[in-house]
Each structure stands twice: as C-alpha cells, then as structure tokens.
Amino acid sequence: MLRSVILAAADSPRLGRLVSSASLSKNVASRFVAGDDVDAALAAARELADDGLSITLGHLASGTATAEDARTTRDEYVLLLGRLRAAGLTPAAEVSVKLSALGQRLDERLAYENALAVCAAAAEAGTSVTLDAEDHTTTDSRLEILSDLRKEYPSTGAVLQAYLRRTEGDCRELAHAGSRVRLCKGAYVEPESVAFTDALDIDKSFVRCLNILMSGEGYPMVATHDPRLIAIAEDRARWFDRSAEEYEFQMLYRMRTEEQARLAASGNIVRVYLPYGTEWYGYLLRRLAERPSTVLRFGRGIPKT
Numbered sequence: 622m623l624r625s626v627i628l629a630a631a632d633s634p635r636l637g638r639l640v641s642s643a644s645l646s647k648n649v650a651s652r653f654v655a656g657d658d659v660d661a662a663l664a665a666a667r668e669l670a671d672d673g674l675s676i677t678l679g680h681l682a683s684g685t686a687t688a689e690d691a692r693t694t695r696d697e698y699v700l701l702l703g704r705l706r707a708a709g710l711t712p713a714a715e716v717s718v719k720l721s722a723l724g725q726r727l728d729e730r731l732a733y734e735n736a737l738a739v740c741a742a743a744a745e746a747g748t749s750v751t752l753d754a755e756d757h758t759t760t761d762s763r764l765e766i767l768s769d770l771r772k773e774y775p776s777t778g779a780v781l782q783a784y785l786r787r788t789e790g791d792c793r794e795l796a797h798a799g800s801r802v803r804l805c806k807g808a809y810v811e812p813e814s815v816a817f818t819d820a821l822d823i824d825k826s827f828v829r830c831l832n833i834l835m836s837g838e839g840y841p842m843v844a845t846h847d848p849r850l851i852a853i854a855e856d857r858a859r860w861f862d863r864s865a866e867e868y869e870f871q872m873l874y875r876m877r878t879e880e881q882a883r884l885a886a887s888g889n890i891v892r893v894y895l896p897y898g899t900e901w902y903g904y905l906l907r908r909l910a911e912r913p914s915t916v917l918r919f920g921r922g923i924p925k926t
C-alpha cells in the first residue's frame with residue numbers, strides 16, 4: 622500500500638516541484654544522485670572506476686512534453702558520451718536511457734531517431750547504450766525500438782522486469798548470442814492482470830528468468846541488491862559454466878556498496894547505475910518505495926505548503 626502511494630507520487634510533476642524545493646529532500650537526494658550536471662556525473666564515475674567498478678550513467682530528465690524536450694535529452698546524452706570518452710572513462714562507462722525521455726509517448730519514430738543518435742555517439746565513444754524499462758504499456762514499443770536499434774548497434778542493451786508475467790517469454794526471445802539483457806524485479810505500480818504483485822512470486826519469476834538468461838547465449842546483467850538472488854545468480858553462473866566475463870552484476874549508486882566491493886573483489890564485473898540531473902524526485906521516490914525506512918526520514922523534508 623505504502624509502496625503504491627509513493628510510486629504514484631513519483632509520477633506527479635506537481636509533487637515533484639514541491640519536494641524538489643525542500644532542502645532536506647535535496648540533501649537526501651545527494652546521497653543517491655551524483656549531482657546536477659555532467660561534471661558531477663564524471664567525478665562520481667571516476668571514483669567508481671578507480672574502485673574497479675563499471676558504470677552506467679542515467680540522466681534524470683524532466684517530463685518530456687514536446688519534441689524539443691526530447692531533443693534536449695538526446696543532446697545531453699551525446700554531450701555526456703563525448704565527455705566520457707575525453708575523460709578516458711569508456712568503455713568502463715556506458716549509458717542508460719529512458720525512451721520516454723526521448724519522446725516515446727509523443728511519437729515512436731522520434732524516440733527511435735533520438736535513440737539512434739545516442740547509440741551512434743556511444744559507438745563513437747567506444748561504448749554502448751541500455752534502454753531502461755518503464756511501465757508495461759511501453760514494453761512492446763520499447764522492444765520493437767530495441768530490435769531496430771540492434772540492427773545497426775547490436776550491443777544495445779535491453780531491460781526486462783521479472784514482475785511482468787510476459788517476461789519469461791521475452792527472456793527466451795532475447796537470450797541469443799551478443800544480446801545484453803539487464804534483469805531486474807521492476808519498479809512501477811502494475812495491475813495483477815500483467816504483473817506478479819506478491820514478493821515471493823516476483824522472486825520466483827526472477828529465478829526462472831535468470832535460468833533462461835544464464836543457460837542462453839546472451840550476456841545477462843543481474844540487477845538486484847537482493848542477497849538471495851545474488852547468491853542464486855552466482856550459483857547459476859557456476860552451473861552453466863559461465864566465466865566472470867560472460868555476465869555481470871548491477872546495483873544502484875550507493876546501495877549495498879560493501880556487497881558491490883565484495884563481488885568486484887571476487888572477480889565479478891559489477892556495474893553501478895549512476896543517475897545525475899536536477900530532476901531527481903521520481904528516481905528518489907522509486908528508491909524510497911523500495912526502502913520504506915528511508916522514506917520516513919525523507920518525509921520530514923516535505924514542506925507543509
């Protein structure tokens with residue numbers, strides 16, 4: 622219940638403006654977000670790379686109401702990729718992109734063209750792009766755009782959400798050679814008709830999907846902080862005889878940093894999702910929905926106006 626309320630708030634621009642103006646909220650956000658701009662993102666990425674971690678950077682864009690907004694996001698990523706390359710941070714760093722920020726809800730063709738430009742900039746910089754997963758109404762369109770992008774840029778990564786009932790099938794489709802697939806639980810409020818809502822059912826689906834990806838020919842990217850699922854992933858990697866270069870773990874910036882270090886020290890590739898930008902409100906609320914104890918501290922930062 623609390624999770625649903627917080628996630629609904631995560632999609633409210635009005636509440637976003639209110640919360641973003643509270644200084645305490647900003648302090649909390651600064652724990653989970655690299656900073657406002659590319660310079661801050663690069664500095665945080667450098668620290669992670671120095672610790673032997675790989676990175677995927679995500680720009681936190683505001684709601685994309687116009688084609689111009691979408692092109693601004695595209696240009697931000699092109700700039701970021703150029704700066705990553707100049708700083709020698711590629712290929713350790715790649716980028717994660719939300720198609721909605723590139724105009725998917727306005728015009729799918731526009732989103733595809735903007736994503737193509739970001740993929741071209743990534744290729745130029747010697748790295749790749751992963752398309753973040755959003756709510757289930759966008760999944761078909763996202764996977765179609767992914768398939769088109771992969772014709773020219775085969776390393777473009779997919780994200781699949783274990784809570785969606787369809788995802789086992791999508792894993793089978795995408796478990797082919799060269800296919801990079803991030804598997805996560807899923808972070809949106811979804812109806813029972815399309816998604817598992819019980820935590821145990823989601824975990825079981827995660828394991829079934831993991832089995833498909835680990836036994837397949839693609840490159841699984843296991844995105845979770847859940848200790849049981851991490852242990853199962855380590856086990857499956859051994860079972861399916863995958864070397865440490867043939868899959869990776871992914872976690873969010875400043876979440877379970879000791880576990881990130883442990884996995885990296887034992888020879889695993891660990892990629893940290895590093896968000897930056899001024900529109901941190903929705904991202905922060907999604908993270909707090911996952912960790913309610915932090916929400917209570919965060920709540921004290923919301924002004925009473």
Ligand code: FDA
Nearest residue numbers: 753754805806807808844845846847871872873876894911
């Ligand atoms: P979950 O939150 O279910 O926690 C399970 C257990 O893990 C907890 O009970 C606790 O024991 C432990 N745990 C979790 N977090 C902890 C912490 N911070 N400290 C200590 N213990 C902790 N979603 C989406 O819809 N689209 C996307 O594109 C992405 N992308 C993405 C990238 C990456 C790199 C990650 C890690 C996650 C995403 N997600 C996402 C979010 C994802 O779907 C999911 O909502 C969160 O990762 C939370 O689920 P977990 O599997 O991490 O554990």
